[in-house]
Amino acid sequence: MQVFFEIKTLQAYLQNQRKSGKTIGFVPTMGALHQGHLSLIETAKNQNDVVVCSIFVNPTQFNNPHDLAVYPRTLEADCKMLEEVACDIVFAPSASEMYPSLPTLKFDFGTLENVMEGKFRPGHFNGVGIVVSKLFNIIQPNKAYFGQKDLQQCAVINCLVKDLSYSLDLVICSTQRESDGLAMSSRNRNLSEDQRVIAPEIYKSLSAAGELLKTKSSTEVKQFVTDYFEVIEDIELEYFEISDFETLLPIEELLEGKTALCIAAFLGKTRLIDNIII
Secondary structure, three states: OEEEOOHHHHHHHHHHHHHOOOOEEEEEEOOOOOHHHHHHHHHHHHHOOEEEEEEOOOHHHOOOHHHHHHOOOOHHHHHHHHHHOOOOEEEOOOHHHHOOOOOOOOOOOHHHHOOOHHHHOOOHHHHHHHHHHHHHHHHOOOEEEEEHHHHHHHHHHHHHHHHOOOOOEEEEEOOOEOOOOOEOOHHHHHOOHHHHHHOOHHHHHHHHHHHHOOOOOHHHHHHHHHHHHHHOOOEEEEEEEEEEOOOOOEOOOOOOOOEEEEEEEEEOOEEEEEEEEO
């Protein structure tokens, strides 16, 4: 496995790979890797000749300075994990390498910026759009891999790929979960032991809401989730939405196979998101 810190040296290496006819799979991450990330690498390995994993904590997508400050940075451990799953290339640039000057470009993702994550994290998806478009331009992959846990981010990147005519396939992979149902996330390591015990209640609420939606209205299901977390004092619900899987706009009734139940909640200062498709 090779590790690159500079854009030009990575691009030169990848250019040679493409000249020899090799396909390139790309998995963008912010590090603090877990089995969910590794499953993306394994999928990419099965579908491409060369797999690139980027590790970059992107400052432009954080609207909460505390969140950026405490985001775990574990490059050495990450590289060891990537070697174990036979990742070919790690790209770990510094902030100054990725942003020699502050970007002035602004993305507008329409209604996607006004619901859920967009509503509660203003400017977040502009930062995501900038860094992902830069990474796509740098790496020029044949396929790029993202996890369903960040469902709204997947929708934003799908918009980016279509509107800017990127010549790549976007592959969305299922959310990887711990044995108790908690969605795997780099943020989970910020939870205390007591918080980790109750964190699976987030997924349990989604599962229960999914069953309830088969017989109840969206209003009743939303009230159920609100009441669910009023009983659990240590979890503060930020939002729960019932949305169209593709547009993420709110819907009033179940659309079989196209309904996304999306949630965000705080355990102390740690913010976790999750979703299921029913």
